[in-house]
Structure formats: structure tokens, C-alpha cells
Amino acid sequence: SYELTQPLSVSVALGQTARITCEGNNIGSKNVHWYQQKPGQAPVLVIYRDTNRPSGIPERFSGSNSGNTATLTITRAQAGDEADYYCQVWDSSTGVFGGGTKLTVL
Amino acid sequence: EVQLVQSGAEVKKPGESLKISCKGSGYSFTNYWIGWVRQMPGKGLEWMGIIYPGDSDTRYSPSFQGQVTISADKSISTAYLQWSSLKASDTAIYYCARRQQPYNWFDPWGQGTLVTVSS
Numbered sequence: 690s691y692e693l694t695q696p697l698s699v700s701v702a703l704g705q706t707a708r709i710t711c712e713g714n715n716i717g718s719k720n721v722h723w724y725q726q727k728p729g730q731a732p733v734l735v736i737y738r739d740t741n742r743p744s745g746i747p748e749r750f751s752g753s754n755s756g757n758t759a760t761l762t763i764t765r766a767q768a769g770d771e772a773d774y775y776c777q778v779w780d781s782s783t784g785v786f787g788g789g790t791k792l793t794v795l
Numbered sequence: 796e797v798q799l800v801q802s803g804a805e806v807k808k809p810g811e812s813l814k815i816s817c818k819g820s821g822y823s824f825t826n827y828w829i830g831w832v833r834q835m836p837g838k839g840l841e842w843m844g845i846i847y848p849g850d851s852d853t854r855y856s857p858s859f860q861g862q863v864t865i866s867a868d869k870s871i872s873t874a875y876l877q878w879s880s881l882k883a884s885d886t887a888i889y890y891c892a893r894r895q896q897p898y899n900w901f902d903p904w905g906q907g908t909l910v911t912v913s914s
Contacts, residue, residue, distance in 0.1 A: 690857070722900035724840075731890055732832075732840065734902040743902065775840050779899035782854055784830060784842035 691780035693787035700793045701766045709790045711759040711776030719778045721759040723752060726789075727772045735774075736761060766794050797821040799829075799891050799905035806911045807881050814877035815908045817891030824872035825849040828894035830901055831865060831876050835887045845894060846874055881912045 694712040701707035711721060721739050724732035734743050736752040739759065749764045763770055771794050776787040802816040817829060830845040844855040848867040855865070867874040874891060889908050892901035 720898045720900075722898075724901075726840075731904040731907050732892075732901075733904070734900060737895070737900040737902070738898050773839075777840075777900070783856055784832075784845070784899070784901075786832075786840040786842060789839040 690783070691778065691785050693776055693778065693785055695774075695776060695787040695790045697788075698791045698793065700795055701763070702795050703768065704765055707763040707766050707770070707792055707794075709761040709763075709774050709792065711761070711787050712757055713759075713778065714757060716757055716759050716778065717755045719754075719780070721752065721754045722777045723761045724775045724777065725770075725772045726775065732775065763792070766792075768794050770794055797893070797903055799893060799903055801889075801891060801905040801908045804909040804911070806913070808914055809883055809912055810880050811912075812877070812879050813881055813910065814875050815889060815910065817874045817876075817905050819872045819874070819893070822893075825869050828896070829867065829874040830892050830894050831863075831874075832890045832892060832901075832904075833859075833887045834890065834907075840890075843876070843889075848872075848874060881910075883912050883914075885910060886912050 723736040725735045726732040739754040740752045751762045773789045775789045800818050828845050828847050831843040833841045843859045844865045846853045846865045848869045864877045892904040
């Protein structure tokens with residue numbers, strides 16, 4: 690089965706840029722989606738199809754995908770961006786989530 | 796507004812059965828797949844399975860095949876997740892979410908249903 694690997698945690702200073710990676714075999718050939726989950730809340734879609742932002746998601750959130758790594762980038766990080774972030778792909782008619790990354794804003 | 800509203804928290808004993816629900820509104824319920832996702836305490840998201848309410852076509856993750864049953868009643872725009880015999884390890888939050896084809900992201904999500912199984 691297809692596997693997605695994310696770092697357990699990423700820290701970023703307030704106002705700086707955070708990058709969260711999602712690794713998978715030839716993930717660049719797949720469509721990658723990203724979700725933000727704050728404590729006690731349901732996940733929220735922040736990036737779909739590698740690079741697209743749903744309405745209401747700040748331009749500070751962006752995505753890229755190439756080779757074996759997809760990346761979620763958050764510029765000018767704010768305290769409100771502290772959350773768990775999950776990548777997701779579709780493989781063999783099955784949804785696959787990464788293990789999640791806890792983003793801490795210092 | 797597209798919305799998924801799930802049923803409330805449940806506390807059950809091992810061996811009991813349970814059926815939780817997810818009601819869609821604001822869109823044509825029969826035209827979108829609904830997926831179910833498990834989140835065990837302090838853990839990540841796990842994809843369980845998916846149903847197309849239009850014809851009840853259902854797919855399961857191998858990890859959950861035979862452990863749960865996914866169903867839908869299109870007449871009331873509601874999808875279900877059920878267990879015939881709960882275990883303590885079923886304790887988790889369960890989310891439903893609408894699948895957006897053809898690129899297969901999930902949006903929106905329901906608010907989640909906490910299921911606690913304890914003797």
C-alpha cells in the first residue's frame with residue numbers, strides 16, 4: 690500500500706516561513722491535498738491539487754509537488770497557524786493520509 | 796452552504812452495536828461520494844471507506860473491511876457508519892467528509908462524532 694511520510698513536528702518563528710514536507714514514492718505524479726486541524730476541531734482543506742487554495746484560505750498558504758516530495762509552505766507564520774497538518778493522496782481507489790505534522794509557532 | 800452534520804457523541808460498552816450518521820445539506824447528496832475517517836486519541840487521520848449515495852456503491856480500506864459497515868439513505872441525505880460489536884479499540888473521533896472528484900480531496904468535513912467504548 691502507498692505510504693506518505695511527514696515530519697512529526699516543525700517549528701517556525703513568528704513571521705517567518707514554515708515548510709512541511711510529505712514524502713511518497715513518485716508523489717509528483719499524484720494530486721496532493723493538505724488539511725489543517727486545530728485542537729478540538731475537524732480538519733479543514735487548505736490546499737488541493739498540489740497548489741490550489743480554497744476560497745477563504747490566506748495567500749500565505751501555498752503548495753508544491755515534484756519527484757518524491759510535496760511541500761506545504763506557510764509564509765509570515767502567525768500564532769493562529771499552530772495546528773496539525775496532514776497531506777493526502779488517492780491511490781488504488783483508496784484515500785491515504787500522511788501521519789501528520791505538528792506546527793509550532795515560536 | 797454545503798454542510799455535513801454528524802450525530803452526537805456516544806458512550807457504549809464492548810460488544811454493543813452502534814450506528815452513527817452524517818447528514819448532508821446544501822448540495823445534491825446523491826452526486827458526491829461520502830468518506831469516513833477515524834482519528835484515535837492523540838493520533839492521525841485514517842481513511843476507512845467511502846460510499847456513493849446515488850447507488851450505494853461502497854469501498855473499504857483493507858484495514859477496516861469487515862470491521863464496520865458503511866451505508867446511506869439518499870431519501871434523507873444521510874450516510875452511516877456502523878459496528879455490530881464494538882471494542883475498546885474503536886474509541887475514536889469519526890469524521891465524514893465529501894469527496895471531490897476527479898482529484899479526490901475531501902471538503903467539507905463533518906464536525907466529528909466521538910465514540911467511547913468502555914466497560
